[in-house]
Amino acid sequence: MGKARTGFYTVQGETLTRTHTFCPKCGPGVIMAQHGSPRPRRSCGKCGYSEADKAPAPKAEKPARAPKGPKSK
Numbered sequence: 020m021g022k023a024r025t026g027f028y029t030v031q032g033e034t035l036t037r038t039h040t041f042c043p044k045c046g047p048g049v050i051m052a053q054h055g056s057p058r059p060r061r062s063c064g065k066c067g068y069s070e071a072d073k074a075p076a077p078k079a080e081k082p083a084r085a086p087k088g089p090k091s092k
């Protein structure tokens with residue numbers, strides 16, 4: 020019987036995994052450092068494990084469309 024660790028992550032919902040990620044190698048308790056540039060990724064300062072942030076890229080906000088019609092001031 021293997022312990023399903025995934026259950027641990029779902030306790031707090033998305034908030035937990037989005038803010039901090041525990042190192043899969045060191046286990047819960049060891050928070051991986053979040054790096055935002057140049058590419059989002061996480062790394063563990065304890066064992067050196069690193070992984071790319073799999074979070075989906077935020078939707079590019081489209082600029083407000085100019086209202087149709089003649090541009091008149």
Ligand SMILES: [Zn+2]
Pocket residue numbers: 042043044045046049063064065066067068
């Ligand atoms: Zn680690």
